[in-house]
Amino acid sequence: QVQLQESGPGLVKPSQTLSLTCTVSGGSMTIGGQYWTWIRQHPGEGLEWIGNIYYSGSTDYNPSLKSRVTISVDTSKNQFSLKLSSVTAADTAVYYCARVGFTPTARGWFDPWGQGTLVTVSS
């Protein structure tokens, strides 16, 4: 079964770029035309969708973050990545990667999820 694992620095300085990678194991990212996603959760708060990427590289982003977000995919490594530029303390959160669930007629739920990684923005 598919498993996901986030990796990247746990501490980023303000104004710098947050970079995370999600490694997919247990199956190819390209099978079945799957979409992949990043979601974050501020400490003690709810969940915020960041954006999706298709295995071909097409993306959809949350407008609230669109100007600062880039999601990319490397199918040769079975990985996809998140870059968030010009970070501030407000970007401190647990960042999750996940697969976007789908059926022949719909997609949009998230399953499975990675375990999450806490990124703290601080000097």
Add this chain to the structure above:
Amino acid sequence: DIQMTQSPSTLSASVGDRVTITCRASQSISTWLAWYQQKPGKAPNLLIYKASSLESGVPSRFSGSGSGTEFTLTISSLQPDDFATYYCQQYNSYPYTFGQGTKLEIK
């Protein structure tokens, strides 16, 4: 953006109780709704998608219903493992959005 509002924010219940959590959307989302369970320090876990489709491996005491703007998650008989925070999520349109969460506590 579609706003998702859950009620209550906190729910106290006992093992064996039947509980219902409500999720309301600010506009119609048909049945494009998912429910998740999250335990402290863990990633959310999918329970239900398309408003009422039970994810494989999820106990049958969990059920979902609703369409349009009002949805419910019901746990028919609470088990000790069910005390957690529950979130709804709409995927009718971008940006996907979540409810603020309902914390289910032991009474």
